[in-house]
Amino acid sequence: MANVLSYRPKAGEIPTEPGVYRFRDATSRVLYVGKAKNLRARLSNYFAPLHTLHERTRRMVTTASSVEWTVVGNEVEALQLEFTWIKEFDPPFNVMFKDDKSYPYMAITLGEEAPRVLVTRNTKIRGARYFGPYPKKWAVDEVIELMIKAFPIRTCKDSDYKRAMASGKPCFAGQIGRCFGPCSGKVTVEEHHAMVSRFVGFMQNQDRHMVGELVQEMKDASAAQNYELAARRRDQVGALEAVLEKSAVVLRDTVDIDVFSVVHDELAAAVQEFIVRGGRIRGVRGWVVDKELDMSTGELVESILQTVYGEGATPPREVVVPDLPEDATAMEEWLGTLRGTKVRLNAAQRGDKAALLETARQNAAHSLMLYKTRRTADFTARSQALEDIQEALDMAEAPLRMECYDVSHLSGTNIVASMVVFEDGLARKDEYRRFNVPESSDDTDSIYRVLTRRLAYLADGDDATEAGAAIAGESEAMREPEDDVLSDGTVEPTKRRKFAYRPNLLIVDGGQPQVAAAARALRESGVRGIQLAGIAKRLEEIWLPDSDFPVILPRNSEALFLFQRIRDEAHRFAITHQRARRKRDIASVLGEIGGLGPSRVAVLLKHFGSVARLRQASVAEIGEVHGIGPTLAATIHDHLASES
Helix, strand or coil: CCCCCCCCHHHCCCCCCCCEEEEEECCCCEEEEEEECCHHHHHHCCCCCCCCCCCHHHHHHHHHCEEEEECCCCCCHHHHHHHHHHHHCCCCHHHHHEEEECCCEEEEEEECCEHHHHHHHCCCCCCEEEEEECHHHHHHHHHHHHHHHHCCCCCHHHHHHHHHHHHHHCCHHCCCCCCCCCHHCCHHHHHHHHHHHHHHHHHHCCHHHHHHHHHHHHHHHHCCCCCCHHHHHHHHHHHHHHHHHCCCEEECCCCCCEEEEEEEEECCCEEEEEECCCCEEHHHHEEEEEECCCCCCHHHHHHHHHHHCCCCCCCCCEEEECCCCCCHHHHHHHHHHHHHCCCEECEEEHHHHHHHHHHHHHHHHHHHHHHHHHHHCCCCHHHHHHHHHHHHHHCCCCCCEEEEEEEEEEEEEEEEEEEEEEEEECCHHHCCEEEECCCCCHHHHHHHHHHHHHHHHCCHHHHHHHHHHHHHHHHHHHCCCCCCEEECCCCCCCHHHHHHCCCEEEEEEEHHHHHHHHHHHHHHHHHCCCCCEEEEECEEECCCCCCCCCCCCCCCCCHHHHHHHHHHHHHHHHHHHHHHHHHHHHHHHHHCCCCHHHHHHHHHHHHHHHHHHHHHHHHHHHHHCCCHHHHHHHHHHHHHHHCC
């Protein structure tokens, strides 16, 4: 028998947050459900050498074929979710959790003359109303302590109650203020029943209407100068608010909702669905989907709901999402048609549903990270991607070194470019480069100028010397401060060597025009043996020089994923540099003008887009900006004019 399990996840893939994990066999049957304060630390115990494991544990992990986990907010939520799934899936290896009595409940003995609240593991008390289960006894005690502050009811034992009622003397708990039943002598049996009804009503529904009623009573008492009553109502409100905030996993018994959370970037979207029935999470689904670029969260939500419910699933009365789609009303009508009754879409912002949505978001974020980590770190996937690129582009060898270029600007000004490097399918951030580009006519011109500069380093012999001299003589605007030119005009050898590594494949962000500009730079440089390609954002198509039709890679292929990764990394690096440069530009130019603080600088930038456009504006145009008066506008105009 192998000593290492084939499905063992890498340690870095497992989150360190609290959560619940499930082992499944080859038929997807849940074999074991467990909880953990730290998922990574807990799961590592199961993947120790097999001979060191307990016989039962070894049998479970060898029977299983996969493990999955769900992150929750805290350990209490993990315990509650673990119980729910043990009841739901009845896993064969969870023998110690099959007895309901292993979990405590809160019970209100409605069948008694004076009902009391207690903690119990006995679920067969006649006439009792149960709430729970709770993960630990202290969790029930904490809720009861808060609830009796809001709705004081009996807590003493039956023997103490009978003795107190017979003697007319409060029980010991009543004497110390821990019992508020009729035995305390402060309320009648009828008044106590009314308080019990409010206690049960709040525990059952947990809505904020009761909190609102108490707040109003507090205000009325304060207005009537009955400050003692107002203080009691204030304490009751605080206690109920604390109860409402106790759990993001378990909602009130009547809640049937589906919760969808979406975390996405330029390449993919991770979706996490929590299926809540009767206030409990009855199921969790998670998946990653390829997405079109520049899709909003609302658009993704619309697509997800169409996919999930269009495949036959019946929507509940309420669907909680991070953002409403643009046609939310139409979507609600469509979902209502599928259900047969009205369905509400809710973008929860606060309360228990928002907390549950946040828990789903954490799981979605982890899923997306895991998806990218696995695809990037998987040597087999990377090798397949490089082979597929070699075949698709008809290259002589696999592109072991790829460079990608992107241009970023602000409405035609503040133009910068980036170069990112991938070797063996992995980013080499120490080899990234940045370029500052003088005023350019368009993106194609910028691409041509940047690649002309970069390819000059690859010239051989005399060409290399001439290229180095040409680069040393370039305008300062075409260099980055930490780049390759020394004060005496010579090129630093170490910088040149690093910059001179030959790529197998040059990629530009764009379609035919950008590829044509890059091809012209490559042709004029005299450098041979480098493949050129461009990736267009609209349809994720690959363009080659002098080609009338693009290369279409399969949507889910590793080759396209690698193309997207390097393109988006180039875009990110260019944007980061452009923003940093713009901030330096603003700070250095506008920071010298008296009367311009950070807030006014921000308003000016938002209005004009850049210092270059602000410099072209008239005094009247500057004065139109909110917060900039005529005098300050004239000062700004004169200062910028003197700087030109």
